[in-house]
Amino acid sequence: MMLFKRKLPRFPRALLLLLVTAIALTAVACTSAPSRGWTGPLVSGNYVYVGTVQGNILAYDINAEGKDWVESVAKRGTTGFGCSGGVSTASGIYGTPVLRKDKLYIGSYDGSVLWIAVDGTSVTRSTFETGGKIIGSVAIDGDTLYVGSSNGNLYALDLNAPDLGSSLKDGWPFETDGDIWCTPVVQDKVVYIGSADHYLYAIDSESGNEIWRFETEAAIMSTPLVANGRVYIGGCDRNFYSVQAATEDERVAVAAGDASTVRVAEAVFPEAKNWFWTQALAYNDQIWVGCLDGNVYVLDPEDLSQIDKVTTKGMVYAPPVSLGGMVIVGSQDGSIYIIDPNTREFEAYAIDSKSYAPLKAPEKPKSNPAPILAPMFADEASGTLYFHAQDGYHVLYAFKLSTREILWHFRTDKIK
Amino acid sequence: MGVLNLIFLQPILNFLLVLTNVLFGNFGLGVIALTIIVRLIMLPLTWMQLRSGKKQAETMAILKPKMDLLKKKYAKNPQKMQQETMKLYKEAGISPMGCLSSPMLLSTVIQIPIYFAIYRAVLQALAATPQDFLGLSQNLYSWSMANQGLPIAGQFLWLNLAQGDQFFVLPILVGLIQWVSIKMTVQPSTDPQQQSMNSMMQIMMPIMMAFLTMTMPSGLGIYWLLSQIITIIIQYFIYGWGGLVAKAPAPEAAARPDGKTANVKASAKGGETGSGTRQLKGDGIGFGGLFNRFKPKQGDKDKKGKAD
Numbered sequence: 001m002m003l004f005k006r007k008l009p010r011f012p013r014a015l016l017l018l019l020v021t022a023i024a025l026t027a028v029a030c031t032s033a034p035s036r037g038w039t040g041p042l043v044s045g046n047y048v049y050v051g052t053v054q055g056n057i058l059a060y061d062i063n064a065e066g067k068d069w070v071e072s073v074a075k076r077g078t079t080g081f082g083c084s085g086g087v088s089t090a091s092g093i094y095g096t097p098v099l100r101k102d103k104l105y106i107g108s109y110d111g112s113v114l115w116i117a118v119d120g121t122s123v124t125r126s127t128f129e130t131g132g133k134i135i136g137s138v139a140i141d142g143d144t145l146y147v148g149s150s151n152g153n154l155y156a157l158d159l160n161a162p163d164l165g166s167s168l169k170d171g172w173p174f175e176t177d178g179d180i181w182c183t184p185v186v187q188d189k190v191v192y193i194g195s196a197d198h199y200l201y202a203i204d205s206e207s208g209n210e211i212w213r214f215e216t217e218a219a220i221m222s223t224p225l226v227a228n229g230r231v232y233i234g235g236c237d238r239n240f241y242s243v244q245a246a247t248e249d250e251r252v253a254v255a256a257g258d259a260s261t262v263r264v265a266e267a268v269f270p271e272a273k274n275w276f277w278t279q280a281l282a283y284n285d286q287i288w289v290g291c292l293d294g295n296v297y298v299l300d301p302e303d304l305s306q307i308d309k310v311t312t313k314g315m316v317y318a319p320p321v322s323l324g325g326m327v328i329v330g331s332q333d334g335s336i337y338i339i340d341p342n343t344r345e346f347e348a349y350a351i352d353s354k355s356y357a358p359l360k361a362p363e364k365p366k367s368n369p370a371p372i373l374a375p376m377f378a379d380e381a382s383g384t385l386y387f388h389a390q391d392g393y394h395v396l397y398a399f400k401l402s403t404r405e406i407l408w409h410f411r412t413d414k415i416k
Numbered sequence: 417m418g419v420l421n422l423i424f425l426q427p428i429l430n431f432l433l434v435l436t437n438v439l440f441g442n443f444g445l446g447v448i449a450l451t452i453i454v455r456l457i458m459l460p461l462t463w464m465q466l467r468s469g470k471k472q473a474e475t476m477a478i479l480k481p482k483m484d485l486l487k488k489k490y491a492k493n494p495q496k497m498q499q500e501t502m503k504l505y506k507e508a509g510i511s512p513m514g515c516l517s518s519p520m521l522l523s524t525v526i527q528i529p530i531y532f533a534i535y536r537a538v539l540q541a542l543a544a545t546p547q548d549f550l551g552l553s554q555n556l557y558s559w560s561m562a563n564q565g566l567p568i569a570g571q572f573l574w575l576n577l578a579q580g581d582q583f584f585v586l587p588i589l590v591g592l593i594q595w596v597s598i599k600m601t602v603q604p605s606t607d608p609q610q611q612s613m614n615s616m617m618q619i620m621m622p623i624m625m626a627f628l629t630m631t632m633p634s635g636l637g638i639y640w641l642l643s644q645i646i647t648i649i650i651q652y653f654i655y656g657w658g659g660l661v662a663k664a665p666a667p668e669a670a671a672r673p674d675g676k677t678a679n680v681k682a683s684a685k686g687g688e689t690g691s692g693t694r695q696l697k698g699d700g701i702g703f704g705g706l707f708n709r710f711k712p713k714q715g716d717k718d719k720k721g722k723a724d
Contacts, residue, residue, distance in 0.1 A: 038546075094546060135546055178567075179567060181546070196566075196567055198564075217560055217563075217564060218560070218563045218564050218566065219566055219567060221549075236553075236563050236566060237560060237563060237564075238558060238563070273558070274553055274554075274556075275553050275563075277550075277553075292550070292553045292554075315550060315553070315554075317550065332550075373550075
């Protein structure tokens with residue numbers, strides 16, 4: 001009875017305050033975004049291939065307007081506890097699939113490169129482990145696949161090898177001192193890749209020898225553009241550069257054992273207010289490049305002087321594309337900007353993520369706008385723009401440019 | 417939130433990244449330097465807060481016998497008792513608002529957003545995923561020193577700063593230091609109720625902080641650990657070793673009913689007026705002033721004497 005009569009100690013106010021503080025701290029700490037990924041669509045024939053937030057590759061049948069098949073790609077798992085686990089969890093897909101000879105190639109955030117053979121209904125797979133997270137897409141040139149990894153290595157895989165797991169070519173990987181988050185670009189047997197070690201590299205695609213390197217003042221996360229005999233690259237130093245591309249003579253000399261050289265910039269555009277994190281577009285004798293400051297800069301390809309700029313209301317992370325004589329820009333503000341390349345006048349269409357209907361700006365979406373972060377696919381043959389918007393729902397859209405209407409939409413986050 | 421980011425988060429975040437860049441790109445050293453600098457800048461406030469809390473606690477101890485008398489006298493009239501208590505507080509020149517009184521309120525209000533900003537800056541700087549990086553880009557200045565070192569190399573000693581400590585060394589250290597800090601500030605007591613609360617405080621808080629450290633990126637754990645150590649040093653200069661060396665008062669001494677042993681009596685009856693925690697500066701994140709409402713006990717004088 002004494003036990004029941006005894007007054008229990010009051011919960012100390014200090015402890016209560018501490019509990020509240022701990023909960024608040026935990027809530028604030030969990031602002032770190034999970035690695036959910038964003039992938040752009042690839043259109044081939046009647047199919048759209050796209051990665052999903054659950055780490056799957058989805059094949060969407062355009063004619064049937066529905067899922068054809070779905071295959072799990074990214075491994076799942078957590079390490080550590082709570083938020084720290086959330087930070088380190090490897091899942092999701094950031095790269096866009098690449099199709100070659102009925103095989104889809106994809107790099108996953110869990111560090112693996114794999115292909116999925118698509119022969120109608122059956123799906124098989126083979127993987128190569130890089131050991132670092134893969135953020136960019138793979139690039140295929142002939143029978144070789146190139147992929148960069150967050151462990152700082154650029155890999156070259158022989159696609160004729162019976163198994164992807166043992167397909168690493170001699171002389172590779174090419175090692176850098178920083179994370180590689182961008183997609184390699186292959187042009188005239190030269191691979192161009194940027195690294196977080198501040199360098200842009202030109203590498204002989206066969207031997208894996210470095211031809212030259214170009215130093216910027218910060219990490220390079222954007223994918224280079226090779227055009228007009230130059231390499232255009234933007235960095236986290238807020239500068240956009242043009243550098244002379246590697247020549248065949250340089251490549252042959254390096255392959256024969258000559259030492260690499262150091263490039264200097266031909267021109268610099270230093271006016272941006274934030275990082276460049278997307279590949280530029282060469283169109284209409286202009287260079288179009290999106291910036292995280294919300295602008296799309298239109299630059300002279302020779303001296304990178306600014307011709308014009310188009311301002312969006314969000315970060316421009318998805319590369320601009322050309323379609324039907326227009327330049328299309330997707331923005332984090334959830335709008336598609338259809339820009340006349342000659343006058344730079346534009347129409348902006350926000351996508352309402354509830355009605356899935358395009359709303360002409362400045363009308364605001366009724367619900368949350370759907371940020372467009374992944375690369376878009378412009379299908380010139382059908383005049384259709386395919387894009388994958390990542391709001392809470394993750395929706396794949398087909399947008400008819402001529403009529404400015406959504407042909408269809410498909411929620412990819414519901415796919416299991 | 418945008419204004420708070422502009423005023424607090426962005427300056428601290430950019431400063432942290434500059435420090436990291438200067439200190440050989442080592443983020444662990446950057447966090448350590450930032451913690452020391454911020455705590456030094458905040459030292460006058462922290463000192464004022466601690467001193468104010470101590471002074472208030474001492475005054476409350478002196479008033480304790482009179483308050484006990486009031487309680488007995490107006491046991492059946494709580495309203496009158498409250499009025500008389502307020503009157504007593506006013507005469508003694510202390511605020512009935514406790515930690516919400518100036519200057520403690522001022523120092524607390526100034527410190528809280530700064531500590532939260534440090535907390536978020538460490539997390540943001542450790543951006544691991546592309547989404548994190550996009551968010552980080554929106555809070556950076558154009559300073560090349562702030563942008564050059566990104567992405568942050570997460571390795572420091574045995575730790576991956578973006579992840580929890582796989583070997584649990586850091587959480588154990590944080591818990592241990594937290595325990596020392598609380599032990600310094602918790603007053604030994606003969607009252608079973610108060611002892612129970614003290615014990616709970618001494619066990620629960622270190623466990624809680626250790627668990628939080630385990631669940632958060634290690635970069636944050638380093639900040640907590642160092643901040644806690646600095647707090648202990650400051651506490652030492654104001655309170656001495658406190659409960660770490662003080663013995664519980666003898667039961668007979670505690671039981672003396674005369675008003676001359678006010679502090680002893682207060683200690684024995686601490687459970688009636690609050691927990692035995694007189695000062696709780698050991699939260700490691702700058703909320704010390706919030707915990708200053710708990711009344712002083714006999715050990716005050718012991719500790720003060722030792723500190724002096």
